[in-house]
């Protein structure tokens with residue numbers, strides 16, 4: 001089930017920069033972009049880049065991966081509640097599975113997601129890591 | 136609109152059918168249902184299926200199956216709603232009869248999942264989730280249920296071992312079902328020992344990958360008694376949806392489409408949950424069984440696990456579930472599952488459920504969940520024999 005290069009290219013704004021939208025009617029922040037506000041159902045096309053900060057809402061460590069991800073097991077996937085409101089599904093990185101906790105503050109980083117297809121296309125995108133302690 | 140009855144049922148044993156192809160699974164169940172209804176032909180065939188294109192390279196199942204049933208010329212098409220494809224096919228068939236557009240309809244579900252290797256099947260199943268924003272992150276179907284189960288345990292304070300009774304109950308019942316994939320019991324200890332697939336979901340929290348097909352024949356209620364000695368009335372049929380991606384749901388543990396479709400079904404049938412004699416729920420994962428019981432009004436939020444611990448879901452409990460094994464023990468051939476649930480409900484309502492027959496079963500509910508909960512279809516069935 002290879003996905004074409006054009007598909008990854010089309011999603012680059014979301015994958016690399018968390019480009020979402022903001023609703024001009026009710027002020028909700030929207031990710032992924034969907035052009036209709038899920039809160040007030042009005043058109044919402046104003047671009048808005050999210051901060052990439054949030055906290056772990058829940059997580060699961062994958063032992064049995066789908067095709068294309070076998071070489072990365074075990075890896076931890078989380079639902080991250082972003083500080084602007086939306087929830088995002090993403091892998092956690094730079095943290096051991098046993099150290100993950102619900103409520104843990106995390107921030108977005110760009111990492112390699114997977115190598116796809118016979119051509120070995122590498123796709124990159126967001127992952128989240130524990131917020132680094134600042135000196 | 137006309138009332139609709141089920142006048143025939145058929146099912147193939149759920150298994151890893153290495154020697155049987157997709158078309159022959161469908162043919163077996165379809166012919167059994169037609170024979171049960173004493174019919175050779177129907178006016179339309181609706182085939183529920185999720186994965187045939189990916190797992191067998193075969194789409195266009197309507198044309199294929201109707202031809203192999205010896206009914207080329209008859210209206211036929213495939214109906215897809217992920218793991219809810221089976222119940223969706225029954226609903227489409229019901230709409231055809233209820234509207235008066237057809238009198239006799241065959242609705243079936245079929246799935247062939249063992250022609251591909253494990254990781255390919257896992258990836259194919261994940262197509263029910265959001266390809267761009269869930270699956271792209273290495274998420275499997277099991278992972279989505281792991282995310283829900285982890286949060287549920289955190290919010291309500293349960294441990295994984297507390298979910299065991301959903302599995303123990305399903306297998307205790309499935310043990311007596313000759314069409315079930317696993318006709319054996321599972322102990323608390325075995326459940327607790329089962330290896331993690333995507334934490335906290337272990338192997339025994341999850342339903343198996345398998346092959347199967349099941350079918351029902353539908354007819355107008357007004358003359359169903361002339362065709363069948365024991366017709367079963369479809370008292371309610373309702374579909375509801377939620378956002379496809381778990382992360383897009385306001386309250387991921389609410390299983391909102393289950394709540395809405397059950398509510399619509401209760402209104403159509405003019406009943407309360409307590410009026411039901413049994414509930415064939417979609418226990419693809421233990422967490423889905425728990426969330427289903429809460430969304431359909433049988434337990435408060437966070438308390439379905441308590442129900443299972445207290446024995447309220449067993450054959451002699453307050454609301455028996457998975458009476459012939461459920462998805463866990465009978466098996467979960469995804470696009471066929473919703474039809475198996477309805478076939479088993481009909482067996483209960485006809486008094487033909489064998490060792491796990493409920494005394495005086497008159498009213499049952501079957502609920503089929505597509506994806507992680509985006510499409511949920513509820514049917515309420517009533518004995519008329």
Ligand SMILES: [Zn+2]
Pocket residue numbers: 023024025026027028037038039040041042044
């Ligand atoms: Zn809005």
